[in-house]
Amino acid sequence: MSENVQLIWKKIEHLRRMRSYLDYSLEQTLPLMPIRDWQQLTPAHHETLAAFRVRFSEFQEHLGKIMRAIAREEEQGTEPFSFVLVYMEKLGILDAVERWKIIRELRNAVNHEYEENELRLSEFFLALTQAAPELYTWFDRIIAFCESAYPASSHP
Amino acid sequence: MRISPDQAQIICQQIHQYFGDTAAIWLFGSRVIDNKKGGDVDLYVEADPHPLLNEIRCKIGLEEGLEMPVDLIVREPFDASPIARIAKTRGLKL
Numbered sequence: 245m246s247e248n249v250q251l252i253w254k255k256i257e258h259l260r261r262m263r264s265y266l267d268y269s270l271e272q273t274l275p276l277m278p279i280r281d282w283q284q285l286t287p288a289h290h291e292t293l294a295a296f297r298v299r300f301s302e303f304q305e306h307l308g309k310i311m312r313a314i315a316r317e318e319e320q321g322t323e324p325f326s327f328v329l330v331y332m333e334k335l336g337i338l339d340a341v342e343r344w345k346i347i348r349e350l351r352n353a354v355n356h357e358y359e360e361n362e363l364r365l366s367e368f369f370l371a372l373t374q375a376a377p378e379l380y381t382w383f384d385r386i387i388a389f390c391e392s393a394y395p396a397s398s399h400p
Numbered sequence: 401m402r403i404s405p406d407q408a409q410i411i412c413q414q415i416h417q418y419f420g421d422t423a424a425i426w427l428f429g430s431r432v433i434d435n436k437k438g439g440d441v442d443l444y445v446e447a448d449p450h451p452l453l454n455e456i457r458c459k460i461g462l463e464e465g466l467e468m469p470v471d472l473i474v475r476e477p478f479d480a481s482p483i484a485r486i487a488k489t490r491g492l493k494l
Contacts, residue, residue: 342460349456361475367452 248317249394255310256390259383266303269296270376277373279366293369300372301351303379310386337385347375401492402431403441408494410465411443418458419447419474428491440469444487446477
């Protein structure tokens with residue numbers, strides 16, 4: 245087993261933990277959707293939203309890292325990152341490269357627009373909650389690919 | 401300003417594609433200061449209400465077309481926020 249494959253499995257374990265934390269935050273966030281009046285939210289609600297957006301962002305970022313590691317293992321180009329995304333689409337892990345980019349922009353926008361435009365921010369949060377299951381699907385497909393491509397190490 | 405005529409054209413095409421021909425565009429920030437180097441392309445756009453995904457897709461299209469990071473702010477006409485004032489008074493209308 246190559247060092248890179250070991251790293252991939254380590255990342256998968258890390259992502260499994262991250263997914264459980266994100267899932268908890270998603271469960272806490274969903275009852276708040278859609279946010280119609282930000283003034284009605286309690287400090288605890290704001291903390292829930294903050295945790296959700298951070299965990300969502302980190303989960304997608306780490307998904308990107310594992311995708312890059314897989315592309316490297318498969319001797320594909322990894323720069324620019326769009327090469328990795330196109331390869332993931334080819335493997336059937338992503339349905340469409342554009343969707344990955346849209347979700348990445350959504351999370352960036354949530355981080356930028358914080359407290360700036362409340363109506364827009366509500367839309368961004370709603371879109372992120374709807375996008376979370378897509379991240380889970382892509383992660384499940386990554387695991388399935390790795391179990392098939394790197395079986396010797398598949399179950400630590 | 402530190403964008404080429406071709407880049408300005410890409411910006412206008414993308415903005416009008418996603419926000420309509422009446423959208424007004426200002427370039428502001430470091431790209432309007434001639435003696436600076438590099439920097440994001442800061443764009444302020446005044447447009448009628450539009451779907452969230454138009455804004456997201458437009459930003460992606462701009463970054464791919466320009467091959468530069470873009471900070472895109474879209475507001476409805478007559479927005480009186482500080483960023484609107486800064487962009488429109490210190491920026492250049494494209």
